[in-house]
Amino acid sequence: xxxxxxxxxxxxxxxxxxxxxxxxxxxxxxxxxxxxxxxxxxxxxxxxxxxxxxxxxxxxxxxxxxxxxxxxxxxxxxxxxxxxxxxxxxxxxxxxxxxxxxxxxxxxxxxxxxxxxxxxxxxxxxxxxxxxxxxxxxxxxxxxxxxxxxxxxxxxxxxxxxxxxxxxxxxxxxxxxxxxxxxxxxxxxxxxxxxxxxxxxxxxxxxxxxxxxxxxxxxxxxxxxxxxxxxxxxxxxxxxxxxxxxxxxxxxxxxxxxxxxxxxxxxxxxxxxxxxxxxxxxxxxxxxxxxxxxxxxxxxxxxxxxxxxxxxxxxxxxxxxxxxxxxxxxxxxxxxxxxxxxxxxxxxxxxxxxxxxxxxxxxxxxxxxxxxxxxxxxxxxxxxxxxxxxxxxxxxxxxxxxxxxxxxxxxxxxxxxxxxxxxxxxxxxxxxxxxx
Amino acid sequence: xxxxxxxxxxxxxxxxxxxxxxxxxxxxxxxxxxxxxxxxxxxxxxxxxxxxxxxxxxxxxxxxxxxxxxxxxxxxxxxxxxxxxxxxxxxxxxxxxxxxxxxxxxxxxxxxxxxxxxxxxxxxxxxxxxxxxxxxxxxxxxxxxxxxxxxxxxxxxxxxxxxxxxxxxxxxxxxxxxxxxxxxxxxxxxxxxxxxxxxxxxxxxxxxxxxxxxxxxxxxxxxxxxxxxxxxxxxxxxxxxxxxxxxxxxxxxxxxxxxxxxxxxxxx
Numbered sequence: 001x002x003x004x005x006x007x008x009x010x011x012x013x014x015x016x017x018x019x020x021x022x023x024x025x026x027x028x029x030x031x032x033x034x035x036x037x038x039x040x041x042x043x044x045x046x047x048x049x050x051x052x053x054x055x056x057x058x059x060x061x062x063x064x065x066x067x068x069x070x071x072x073x074x075x076x077x078x079x080x081x082x083x084x085x086x087x088x089x090x091x092x093x094x095x096x097x098x099x100x101x102x103x104x105x106x107x108x109x110x111x112x113x114x115x116x117x118x119x120x121x122x123x124x125x126x127x128x129x130x131x132x133x134x135x136x137x138x139x140x141x142x143x144x145x146x147x148x149x150x151x152x153x154x155x156x157x158x159x160x161x162x163x164x165x166x167x168x169x170x171x172x173x174x175x176x177x178x179x180x181x182x183x184x185x186x187x188x189x190x191x192x193x194x195x196x197x198x199x200x201x202x203x204x205x206x207x208x209x210x211x212x213x214x215x216x217x218x219x220x221x222x223x224x225x226x227x228x229x230x231x232x233x234x235x236x237x238x239x240x241x242x243x244x245x246x247x248x249x250x251x252x253x254x255x256x257x258x259x260x261x262x263x264x265x266x267x268x269x270x271x272x273x274x275x276x277x278x279x280x281x282x283x284x285x286x287x288x289x290x291x292x293x294x295x296x297x298x299x300x301x302x303x304x305x306x307x308x309x310x311x312x313x314x315x316x317x318x319x320x321x322x323x324x325x326x327x328x329x330x331x332x333x334x335x336x337x338x339x340x341x342x343x344x345x346x347x348x349x350x351x352x353x354x355x356x357x358x359x360x361x362x363x364x365x366x367x368x369x370x371x372x373x374x375x376x377x378x379x380x381x382x383x384x385x386x387x388x389x390x391x392x393x394x395x396x397x398x399x400x401x402x403x404x405x406x407x408x409x410x411x412x413x414x415x416x417x418x419x420x421x422x423x424x425x426x427x428x429x430x431x432x433x434x435x436x
Numbered sequence: 437x438x439x440x441x442x443x444x445x446x447x448x449x450x451x452x453x454x455x456x457x458x459x460x461x462x463x464x465x466x467x468x469x470x471x472x473x474x475x476x477x478x479x480x481x482x483x484x485x486x487x488x489x490x491x492x493x494x495x496x497x498x499x500x501x502x503x504x505x506x507x508x509x510x511x512x513x514x515x516x517x518x519x520x521x522x523x524x525x526x527x528x529x530x531x532x533x534x535x536x537x538x539x540x541x542x543x544x545x546x547x548x549x550x551x552x553x554x555x556x557x558x559x560x561x562x563x564x565x566x567x568x569x570x571x572x573x574x575x576x577x578x579x580x581x582x583x584x585x586x587x588x589x590x591x592x593x594x595x596x597x598x599x600x601x602x603x604x605x606x607x608x609x610x611x612x613x614x615x616x617x618x619x620x621x622x623x624x625x626x627x628x629x630x631x632x633x634x635x636x637x638x639x640x641x642x643x644x645x646x647x648x649x650x651x652x653x654x655x656x657x658x659x660x661x662x663x664x665x666x667x668x669x670x671x672x673x674x675x676x677x678x679x680x681x682x683x684x685x686x687x688x689x690x691x692x693x694x695x696x697x698x699x700x701x702x703x704x
Contacts, residue, residue, distance in 0.1 A: 283546075316557070
């Protein structure tokens with residue numbers, strides 16, 4: 001060591017001074033450099049998981065993927081505005097691949113991963129397959145697609161149309177002067193629960209009108225060979241077709257009709273499962289002139305709708321379209337958000353309790369009200385004629401929203417539901433398959 | 437918390453870069469200074485009565501620094517190469533995506549519109565959902581679903597003319613390129629230096645510091661000179677830590693190639 005002991009700082013003194021200086025520096029700098037104990041790590045936002053259960057591959061992907069997108073769009077907007085109850089919503093979207101047996105597995109996976117609610121399913125077969133899982137786990141399924149009715153669960157909120165909001169008004173219109181005074185209806189559908197039940201209700205309704213069913217045919221979901229069905233339609237002498245064909249089977253149906261040179265002016269198809277999104281997959285010249293019954297079309301001419309459509313297209317691309325059931329799905333997300341905020345909790349029972357006051361939401365297609373008795377929503381009925389530019393001319397619109405009746409008395413006598421009181425009141429058992 | 441598991445330290449990636457750098461320097465200098473007070477007097481006993489002990493310690497330190505410096509340099513290069521390779525894969529994936537988008541634009545309608553739509557959806561997912569997950573060290577899973585949806589649609593198309601056959605074959609080739617690059621990106625999310633390398637680096641740093649404690653010099657000089665060495669070791673460690681995971685930290689890969697592509701296809 002160099003230097004004399006006199007001019008050297010003693011070890012003790014050096015330690016004392018060094019420690020004091022270090023502590024002083026640390027004390028001065030720490031608050032600025034390492035704010036609190038967080039080291040400046042930005043606080044992680046609290047999150048809540050929500051499941052999106054839609055087929056993104058397989059036969060239903062052409063329809064169901066858009067529901068996933070509109071839900072993502074809704075949750076992105078909600079998150080940007082601060083989330084729900086201060087939590088950012090994390091959407092999880094596994095793919096059930098259009099396979100009914102995969103839906104329960106994916107639903108279970110979502111619930112086990114902590115999803116507080118699940119938005120999903122397209123076909124009734126899928127919905128019925130997951131229903132026991134939601135009822136057992138006491139979690140909410142929010143279902144936005146039109147369906148056949150004849151079902152109620154305290155753990156399902158039905159945002160889509162039921163027959164009294166869609167199929168029956170469509171038949172009324174076909175029988176009217178504007179609809180061409182049609183009398184002979186051919187019923188064609190995919191072979192699963194929705195088309196069969198919907199046609200059962202339609203036949204009961206036709207019996208009360210000056211119309212009659214002249215034939216009925218079902219094709220397995222995903223099948224595209226409709227040449228035999230079209231021959232049956234032509235042979236039956238039908239003057240209109242009510243189609244409950246789902247998914248990409250519609251490609252085959254309209255191709256077969258075009259090949260047989262069926263004129264939409266003479267035998268129009270009234271389809272219940274085609275919206276703007278499905279038209280992207282269909283040849284415009286094959287579908288133009290036919291009709292679709294829905295609660296919403298992109299062409300609804302209101303400022304609220306134009307703003308909604310623009311917002312979606314800005315985010316997902318200007319060649320994207322909106323349609324039914326995207327609009328009901330959007331409304332359902334916001335109705336659920338309102339219920340959660342009203343309940344102050346994501347707990348299913350608290351949210352269900354919040355439904356009891358009859359929530360309302362101003363949707364792009366008009367006001368929507370959730371009926372606490374049935375957990376179904378009121379809907380406008382709209383009828384569109386397909387154009388060659390993959391859009392619809394709205395040719396008819398109901399003057400006001402129609403309240404949903406999941407158990408129309410003409411088809412299910414004695415049946416009703418009221419979740420604010422005693423739930424389902426059962427009437428006589430109905431054998432739908434036996435009727436077919 | 438297992439201190440020997442590198443993953444236990446990944447929370448450090450969430451610390452802002454300047455503060456993290458300062459944290460590394462503070463930790464190393466603090467360790468050196470505390471050791472100078474607590475450990476140095478004990479270690480000094482071993483060389484106290486050895487004549488020319490500073491020369492011997494200096495010689496040992498020089499030799500050690502050569503080996504340790506080489507090790508640190510090689511590890512830093514390896515870590516950088518990992519980042520660069522992952523970055524190249526991201527660019528390759530975005531390029532394949534771009535080429536594929538152009539190919540499917542030549543398909544007849546409605547295939548063209550639907551396929552482009554699916555590719556745009558995939559790109560959007562990568563930017564909005566996959567990247568934030570990757571930055572947390574989580575492998576994003578839902579992109580696979582979107583690629584499958586595109587693959588299904590692509591295989592649904594049956595070419596009817598020789599030119600369509602050529603375009604279809606080229607689209608399938610680009611899709612394979614995209615799939616390979618995507619897989620590499622997903623592998624890179626969890627890629628990092630093995631724990632044994634971190635062990636060797638940290639033990640080397642401790643020994644480096646311990647050798648400095650053996651020097652016989654004025655206490656303040658010891659604190660100053662050793663502190664400078666420890667500070668630089670801290671900076672080096674921070675650099676390697678930063679490059680350890682390609683999608684995390686300050687030196688990480690951004691989604692910029694995908695963002696540029698998305699902007700371009702949106703403008704189209």
